[in-house]
Amino acid sequence: MKKIFSFVLGFAALLLFSVNARSQTFKIGVFDIDVMVQAMPAYHNVDSLMQIFDRDSLGSLREYYESEYKRLDSTYKSDSAQVATGKKSKPILDMVYADRQKAMINIVYWQQIAQNKSNEKRGVLSQELYNAVVNAYKKVLARKKYTLVLKPQTYEGGFKIDNVFIAVARELKLTELPQNLLYLGDDPDPKQPATQKPPVTKPKG
Structure with missing residues (x-):
């Protein structure tokens, strides 16, 4: 009985020592x-450069998307009338329509496009x-x-x-x-x- 009790005490001491050792190394x-x-x-410089990028580069890109959509929309309307009178073929009109749709998507999803480009630029600068x-x-x-x-x-x-x-x-x-x-x-x-x-x-x- 005494041997069993000694074994239990020894095991408990060993377990306690192990827990303490782990707590010290953790x-x-x-x-x-x-x-x-x-x-x-130096990150303040990144913020300053990003303000310029957002204002100038992204601003110019937004203006380009808008002007490109207006141009393609005007061309599509003009070509539609000419296709109706037989002066232009339908495949040409379809190409203009596809380009106009792409330009419209750039405007509709502009916030996401701008955010992605801004994140990419910030990553490069930093x-x-x-x-x-x-x-x-x-x-x-x-x-x-x-x-x-x-x-x-x-x-x-x-x-x-x-x-x-x-x-x-x-x-x-x-x-x-x-x-x-x-x-x-x-x-x-x-x-x-x-x-x-x-x-x-x-x-x-």
Whole structure:
């Protein structure tokens, strides 16, 4: 009986040790690449260039679609009359009709077309920023070895979680972050060596 009791105690101790070890090695962080890119100072340049693109390039494209539809609509009406009198063949009218339909579709779905082109342009303009953030993020992951990284607003508070935004900002040599990103979790490296820059703690205005 005493042996059985000792075995149970030993097993319980081993189980408790295993649980504690897992809890110590289970590291959770919070991070989002898109949010980090948008928090970088250089992203303001992307926003400025996008305003120009939306106003000039997309504005000109919208005007072209509208003028092209008006031209084809006018041509279709004129050709319809000539087909009725036998001056033009029906196949030619059908070609004009098909082109007019395509032009009309561009106008009907303009919002979707414009959004797709805008997203594509923004992706091109911000590609270097994304590359920089991804590279910095990979370095942090290799160093900190997180078990799980969650995105903001996908978890409830109440447990220990590292704010990976701060660690990535340090890798990028940033000196400030938006205030809402500073309070998402704990500083992964609260004690920095004297040779390195101080922790990012300054709220970004």
